[in-house]
Amino acid sequence: MQPANTKMSAPRLRRQPFYCEENVWHLCQEPALAARRRDVVFVSNAERACPMGSQKAGRGKPVVWDYHVVLLAWDPAEIWDVDCTLGAPLPAIDWLRASFHPGVEPRFLPSFRVVPADLFVETFTSDRSHMRLPDGSFRAPPPPWPVIGDPNAPSNLMSFVDMERPFLGEVLSLPAFAARFS
Numbered sequence: 569m570q571p572a573n574t575k576m577s578a579p580r581l582r583r584q585p586f587y588c589e590e591n592v593w594h595l596c597q598e599p600a601l602a603a604r605r606r607d608v609v610f611v612s613n614a615e616r617a618c619p620m621g622s623q624k625a626g627r628g629k630p631v632v633w634d635y636h637v638v639l640l641a642w643d644p645a646e647i648w649d650v651d652c653t654l655g656a657p658l659p660a661i662d663w664l665r666a667s668f669h670p671g672v673e674p675r676f677l678p679s680f681r682v683v684p685a686d687l688f689v690e691t692f693t694s695d696r697s698h699m700r701l702p703d704g705s706f707r708a709p710p711p712p713w714p715v716i717g718d719p720n721a722p723s724n725l726m727s728f729v730d731m732e733r734p735f736l737g738e739v740l741s742l743p744a745f746a747a748r749f750s
Contacts, residue, residue, distance in 0.1 A: 583650045584711035585625065586699070588637040589725060591650050593692055593716050595639050596685040605642040606685035607737075609745075610635060611678045612729050618678045622653045622666040630669070635729040638663075639685065645749050660749040668742060680745040681728060683737030691736060693717025694725050 582594040592608055595601070611618055612635040623631045639648040646657035647664075654666055668678060694716050699707050727735045 581648075581650050581656070582711075582713070584709070585651070586708035587696075587711050588651060589692070589694060589728075590711055590713075590716055592637045592639050592648075593689060594713075595648055595650070596689050601639075601641055601648075607640040607642075608683045608685050608688040609638050609640050609647075610681040610683070610728050610731075610737075611638070612636075612681075612731055613675070613677060613679050614732055615675050616729075617676055619669070619672055619676055620667045620678075621669055624651050624653055626653075637728075640682070661746070664742075664746050664749070677742055679731040680740045680742070681731060681735070681737050682740060682745075683728065687736060688728075691724065692728070693721045693723055695719060695721070695723045697723055698725060 581591075581598075583591050589610075596606060596608065611620070611633070616634040618633050618636065619630045620626075620633055620636060621630045623633075623636075625631045636649075636651070640646070640660060641648060641657065645660035647660050648656045649658070649663060649667075650656055652658065652663065652666070654662075658666070696706070696710055696715055699710065701707060727733075728737075731739050
């Protein structure tokens with residue numbers, strides 16, 4: 569599996585570990601991708617426990633994310649997952665095969681909320697409260713850039729992550745999401 573041949577160097581990608589939604593928000597605005605149709609893809613499930621392979625945080629083993637966020641760029645279909653050990657972008661079907669392995673209990677299967685990138689950029693707000701511990705410290709170091717959206721507005725991150733309730737975009741099962749690339 570090789571990263572797709574897209575003319576955008578890795579050093580231009582912003583990456584703060586454990587802040588995938590913010591990494592993708594910035595990636596949505598990358599000029600090199602502006603001419604392509606782009607969707608933001610939230611990965612989660614009702615258990616908030618999605619096992620995923622090929623993730624840097626897993627150090628060679630699957631990692632269980634409560635949610636994960638990637639960018640899907642079309643024509644050709646490529647996934648930009650800056651947390652993937654295989655590089656970015658990858659052909660979408662290759663990313664799916666590397667990330668989601670067979671034999672997972674049905675309750676841990678991922679769902680995918682697919683939101684047009686421009687809509688995500690316009691509507692997403694995060695005060696990073698989901699990363700705070702009870703004492704106010706951060707679970708992981710925050711990004712060096714300011715919070716996204718109005719810092720006084722409530723975060724809507726969990727509305728994107730919640731696959732059970734209606735919100736922006738459409739929610740797909742793993743087979744339905746994979747069918748888009750075959």
